[in-house]
Amino acid sequence: MIELIVFLPLAGFLAAGLAGQSLGDRGSMLLTSSFVTVSALLSVALFFEVSGNPDAFHTVTLGSWIQSGDLAIDWALRVDTLTAVMLVVVNGVSALVHWYSVGYMAHDPSKPRFFAYLSLFTFAMLMLVTADNLVQMFFGWEGVGLASYLLIGFWYQKPSANAASIKAFVVNRIGDFGYSLGIFATFLLFGSVQFDTIFANVDAVKGTTLDFVGYDVPALTLVALLLFVGAMGKSAQLILHIWLPDAMEGPTPVSALIHAATMVTAGVFLVARMSPLFEAAPDALAVVTVIGAATAFFAATVGLVQNDIKRVIAYSTCSQLGYMFFALGVGAYGAGIFHLFTHAFFKALMFLSAGSVIHALSDEQDMRQMGGLRPHLRTTWALMLVGTLALTGFGIPGLIGFSGFYSKDIVIEAAYAGEVGGSLFAFVMGVAAAFMTSFYSWRLMFMTFENKPRASKDVMSHIHESPMVMLVPLFVLAGGAVFAGFAFQDWFVGDGRLAFWAGSIVQGEHDVVDKAHHVSKWVEWLPTAMMALGLGAAWLFYIRSPQLPGQVAASAKGLYQFLLNKWYFDELYRALIVRPIFALGRLLWIGGDQKTIDGLGPDGVSRTLVAGAKRMRRVQSGYVYHYAFAMLIGVVILVSYIAFYSGGF
């Protein structure tokens, strides 16, 4: 079954990629979408078979990949609860996005290419989550990076899309470099890159140190941090987050699938997968916590003032990924994955609903040009509302709520209960971010759907609700956004969690998740209060007195600009890294290559040769006596030289 799940998308990719011409647009779309759908249904079946049933955990070895000395790497598919959860998320969202794209990409001329890329991405992501060793995971890791690059730059005629795809690729390479160093260090430390071997030997290597750039550092902390650098790149955490907002240049279904639900969560998955190793490196966990919390806060602040609807959601994604990471960091791995799980539903829902809005408004993405859409797009509005309620964590503590309510509350409570360094920081940041999440989400709702239309008459006259093929996937996602938290909270983070995870992530009877269930009431109510506060603030700013945002922005101009320009990260990197590298490149290119190597090498030689030839040609005057003279001189030189050489004189 697992083989089918993993390789059906590959088959779809190969068919649409190689034979897209002969299959035709329709054939390619239907083929890839059905393959992924079958894969998704099988994943759900596998999930119910495997989760909570350690006897059903297994690893399918497909063949040997690398054999070199002590290094032995197999192609293998590892199936346990963690994998099963990821399979459902990846294939579920992917299948829905495939079908949604059938409608969304209806006017695009290169549909087979788009669907081939989508399926390629799905395959790579499946390889990533089913890997049983770090190197195969790296294969999937790079595969999703490639697919992401191809899809961000799908509209390659747009220079901005090309720039964004290159930016995403380059920034990810930095993370990947860390990841590969992590693999090397793992092999150095454990003599293997296979998960089971690593986990079995974690205790044995505790306390050993490795030499890293001249310093003796604790080996496990080093390995964990290096792997985390990879996770930071892929999951757009602070410092390496700059590619994610730009990645919104890709088609909206891509943003939903890759840059919200699945690929960006690969880093979260990596840390959860390596939880036995991270658990033994508390310093590394502290770093994960602080970075995650800082990202959650930072991205939320930027999200407050963005005007592009997709960018708001992108920063929201970034912020929510921060939540997941600090959940992992404080040791609540189940909570982190739970938030990943629910987030996949409601964030994909929000992106696809935003896509529906953009589609309806003839590709308008600026919220300042929207407004008053509720009467025209009632279905989309309702769906977006569900997404917003889920994202903001709407619910009544101790009673019931949307999916985000369950996952976010447990994350924040875990941070409060956490004992790792930085837990308190994470709690504070998480609560602050919860307020801002609520504010920017409702701001998005209000700016898009309420008040008077700001779009031109022409656009408003073309406005239309999306077709069914786009709406049905949204209904499914909305179902997930509403019920996933309530339905699965017991398994993921509740009393059933020990049986559910069955050792696929680190769990304990009295671990931080357990403590999180016994925090004071005020902690339990705080996120909900923040949510309500954010809603109220947004209502005040955008419904009650719409002149307020302008006044606030004017009175705190510096802060506003700081946020609007995303804390000037791009500018900082441009000045510190990009410009110097360009300058160095230019120096080596013009000075080193063109002037030195080419100048003295090919160009210089050819210039010298041609100049020399032109001079030599002058001797070829055409006069017989010149020629005769040359011959005589030649013979004189020869005779003198040979006589001298023979010692005759």
Add this chain to the structure above:
Amino acid sequence: MATLTVTPVVAEILLAVGAMALLLVGVYGGKRTLSTVWTGSVALVVLAGAAVLWSSDQAPGVQEAFGGMLLLDGFAVFTKVLIAVGSAGVLVMSRGYLVKRDLDRFEYPVLAVLSTLGMFIMVSATDMLTVYVGLELQSLALYVLAAFARDRARSTEAGLKYFVLGALSSGMLLYGISLVYGFAGSTAFTDIAAIAAGDGAAGNIGLIVGLVFVLAGLAFKISAVPFHMWTPDVYEGAPTSVTAFFSAAPKVASMALFVRIAMGAFDDMIDQWQQVAIFLAVASMVVGTGLALVQTNIKRLLAYSSITHVGYVLAALAAGGEAGREAVIYYMAIYITMTAGAFAVVLCMRQDEKYSEDIADLAGLVKTRPALAVAMGILMISLLGFPPFLGFWAKYTAFLAVVDAGLVWLAVIGMIASVVGGYYYLRVVKLMFFDEPAASFEPQRDRGVKGVILTTAVANSPLSLLLFGPLNTAAANASRAFGL
């Protein structure tokens, strides 16, 4: 010396008698017998080639004739067959051109046959006097051929230039011969070799100076720098079919003679002639390559190309010994296919009732005459010496001999020259394949030209992998069977 042996020289006798007969036919038959004379000439040259093979079968080893003035050894057989093939091949493709240029006269093939006779004598000569006779017979016929378009200034200029400078070189040669005779007391190679092998020969300055003058005279014939100045002018000025003739057989004969004198008569003075050969080789490779870079006329380009190739051959000669000898004749065998083919393509460059010689006119040839462009492309790449084309094996063998002789630096100069030479050969290829068409040539109907182009292009193509083995063996055998 009691008996008169004629078997080793049947080919020469055949050529001499046949040329006279054809001359008579031509003189008395006039225009009516023109075709007979042409056919007869080609047949005669082919027959002579066959006769050489027949003669070599009559007795084992080295055969002598005319009291040791001529000889027939494996080396001579190989080069004579090469000369016969070269002469016949070029004659076959000449007539159509001459007809179009209104130059179709019976003297032309007769002179070519006489020149071939001279070349045969050159490669068989074992005495300075036979050398001179053969060389002059060959040259005089070529002087006339160069000026064959006698009402065209450029052709007569070419003939005259070649004649005047050729006379100067003959003077040097004779002066050298007289010095050698003076210091060695004989004109026979065997006697000279005995003196050269004796004590004190290395210090015998008279003999050395004589050797250098003789080699200088020969260097003119093979157009080695600095005795090459005539080559571009004569190549350009002479009718193209004559130029093609110049570039093939006479080069083989002169080169073979160079080998014969250096390795036969002066084998023990290798220290001296090796220096001469190195000097000529380096100068030819450098100057030939350098000046070819700036040529715009295809015939001049091929002239400089031939100078460069002579440089490579001289480098192989400088390696000395059996390996050097083998590399020389192997190179020459391959070289005549390349040059004859290239000139056959030049013979196709006719438009608006005129023959073009401008390299630029080859632009976009692949669009107008794809087969011709491919053939020329193969020939150019082979001339460049790119593996696995035939020309590569020639260069490979030559440089291998040079390296084995310990002259690594000479091989390096050769390689650099080859790389630089890539520019002007590949420029032709680039023009033909990647530029917009500049001219449209008339379709070539002459079967001789077509045949030569097809044969040489196929031989030089990577199919040469089948050819170079047998050719290499033949050259190696010929080199081993060097009679002096």
